[in-house]
Amino acid sequence: MRGIFPTLIIGLSVLVSCSTNPYRKTNRVYKKQAKEYAKELSRLPARENQVESALNYGEYRVGTTNFNLRKPNFVVIHHTAQDSVQQTLKTFTLPRTQVSAHYVIDDNGEVYHMLNDYYRAWHGGIGKWGNTDDLNSTSIGIELDNNGKEGFSEAQVKSLIDVLEILKEKYGIPTANFIGHSDIAPTRKVDPNKNFPWKELAEKGYGHWYDEAEVEKLQFEDEFFEAYPLDFPVHPELDFELDFLDELMFPEMVPSGFDYLMALRIIGYDISDPVAAVRAFKLHFIQENTDPVLSNYELKVLYSLYRKYL
Incomplete structure (x- = not known):
């Protein structure tokens, strides 16, 4: 019997140490900081100790009854570029790193x-x-445990989609506003990597994708009319539209002078560095290569997508 109690105590100690949350200290820091923010938010406007108290306020302090919390409008998806989720959790709980994510x-x-x-x-x-240059203030950040070179597991993608479903429903986030880190920071970032299943997400309503059959049918206007010139005369005094001829004779076409940079801008890309913008677009929507040149097929993809964002 004497040997049982020390063994039992040791066993319980091991059990307790294994079940203790290793992030209990940083969780306390989180709760303390959250309380401070809650205290700040609960204050009525125009308190005497605020800088704004120097303004010429009215006789009464009046708080409106019509308000709620500001809600996120974008979701930005990342890969961690680290070796394990434990490494990422540690990174996000060290104050000196100055980096974090919601999920x-x-x-x-x-x-x-x-x-x-x-x-x-x-x-x-x-x-x-687009016109948003502070994505941290308007978005939810999701980090996927991935070293930046490998694919994404089925379980990970399923959990991501589960999270996205909740976020879209809860905050009414538009379909077009599910984007990647490389989309918003094309000169700096390449995450999530080329293995990320953007098409699968788009099929479920999280981001846009293009219709491959539609892209295959697209033709360039210049090439079409070079191959099939209009050889019937049109009287200059006739003033009517030939829409019916368009429907009967002409396929869907990329118009002459299609401005690919403007199309990228309309989708949302920052085109101040055109090379980086093209690379980011191809990383998201082409994925097979990210050279800064758009092939004819890739131009058709861009045109197809551009029309979705109009």
């Missing part, structure tokens, strides 16, 4: 919700999408 999804599909969706995570850095 981290392990290769095995486990989801770590690290930050309340209404808080501003530090995941996007310097970037731009």
Whole structure:
């Protein structure tokens, strides 16, 4: 009997040490900081200790009854470019790293919700999408455990889609606003990598994709009319549209003078560096190569997508 109790105590100690959350200290820091933000948000406007108190306020302090929390409008997807989810969790809980995300999804599909969706995570850095140049303030950041070179597991993608379904439903995030880090920061980032299943996500309503059959049918206007010139005379005094001829004779065409940079801009890309913008577009939608030149097929893909974003 004497040997049983020490053994039992040792066993219980091991069990307790194994079940203890290794992030309990950083969780306390999270709760403390969240309380401070909650205290700040609960204050009525125009308190005497605020800088704004120097303004010529009215007689009464009046708080409106009509408000709610600001909601995210974008989801930005990343890969961690680290060796394990444990390494990423540690990175996101060290103050000196100055980087974080709302969600981290392990290769095995486990989801770590690290930050309340209404808080501003530090995941996007310097970037731009459309007219938005502070994506951290308007987006939710999702990091996928991936070293940047490998594919994404079925379990991981399933969990990602589960998270996206909740976010889209809860916040009404538009289909077009599910994007990648490389989309918003084309000169700096290449995540998520070329193995990421953007097409699969788009088929479920998270981001746009192109209709491959439609792209195959597209022709370039210049090439079409060079091959099939209009050889019937049109009287200059006739003033009517030939729409019926368009429908009967002409396939869908990429118009003459199609401005690929403007199309990229309309989709959302920052075109201040055209080479980087083309690379980012191809990383997302072509994925087979990311050289900064658009082939005829890739121009058709761009045109097809551009029309979705109009």
